[in-house]
Amino acid sequence: MAKNGQRADLVIHPLPRQERGAILEILSQCGNFTGEELSIAQELIDTWLDKPGQGDYTALSALLGGAVAGYVCFGPTPATQATWDLYWIAVAQGLQGSGIGKKLLQSAEVQIASRGGRTIVIETSSTEKYRPARGFYEKNGYALEARIRDFYRAGDHRLIYVKRMQAGGSDEKKENRRPHGKYRLPDRNS
Numbered sequence: 298m299a300k301n302g303q304r305a306d307l308v309i310h311p312l313p314r315q316e317r318g319a320i321l322e323i324l325s326q327c328g329n330f331t332g333e334e335l336s337i338a339q340e341l342i343d344t345w346l347d348k349p350g351q352g353d354y355t356a357l358s359a360l361l362g363g364a365v366a367g368y369v370c371f372g373p374t375p376a377t378q379a380t381w382d383l384y385w386i387a388v389a390q391g392l393q394g395s396g397i398g399k400k401l402l403q404s405a406e407v408q409i410a411s412r413g414g415r416t417i418v419i420e421t422s423s424t425e426k427y428r429p430a431r432g433f434y435e436k437n438g439y440a441l442e443a444r445i446r447d448f449y450r451a452g453d454h455r456l457i458y459v460k461r462m463q464a465g466g467s468d469e470k471k472e473n474r475r476p477h478g479k480y481r482l483p484d485r486n487s
């Protein structure tokens with residue numbers, strides 16, 4: 298596919314229940330996440346699917362040619378005015394590097410901005426296996442603002458990346474600010 302992910306058959310939409318299994322499969326096949334981390338990722342997805350109306354977690358998924366290709370999960374940081382956490386982002390292994398992660402991230406940023414978010418925080422690990430994710434965040438405008446040494450375990454530091462968006466919208470290019478052409482809001486439990 299085109300490097301920039303500009304494909305007519307790439308759709309980003311609110312994660313519906315029927316894609317849950319495919320997303321969990323993508324997460325476990327990434328090989329990046331421990332069992333405990335997979336449980337947490339699943340818990341956030343299930344909160345999104347099982348509690349319509351809750352505002353803590355939003356999950357968007359990417360469909361490429363109708364097949365589930367990845368997802369992103371984010372939500373407002375409790376007790377802050379306009380700070381949001383990006384909790385998880387993952388793209389199917391064979392599709393990484395083709396622009397789908399960027400599209401998912403941009404879609405999350407558009408939603409966050411439209412809901413008043415100004416600052417997005419992403420936490421990740423300093424270990425080698427997260428090097429691609431760190432490169433991805435940096436390439437997409439996230440700056441490393443803090444490091445908590447030995448946070449996860451000895452030698453595995455917590456890195457905190459931050460992106461500050463301009464008041465009134467995401468800092469991405471104007472043409473990307475509106476929802477994508479095929480963006481739709483289906484019943485996520487259908």
Ligand SMILES: CC(C)(COP(=O)(O)OP(=O)(O)OC[C@H]1O[C@@H](n2cnc3c(N)ncnc32)[C@H](O)[C@@H]1OP(=O)(O)O)[C@@H](O)C(=O)NCCC(=O)NCCS
Nearest residue numbers: 385386387388393394395396397398399429430432433436
């Ligand atoms: C991190 C991840 C979500 C990125 O998604 P992706 O679809 O592979 O990334 P994209 O193809 O959209 O890349 C977008 C941009 O980031 C850049 N990028 C991606 N990986 C990079 C790397 N290792 N180093 C530097 N830049 C990188 C790309 O070059 C691209 O820049 P461009 O638009 O200027 O060409 C994906 O690789 C993934 O699922 N990794 C495993 C799970 C994980 O670690 N998730 C994060 C922790 S929750």
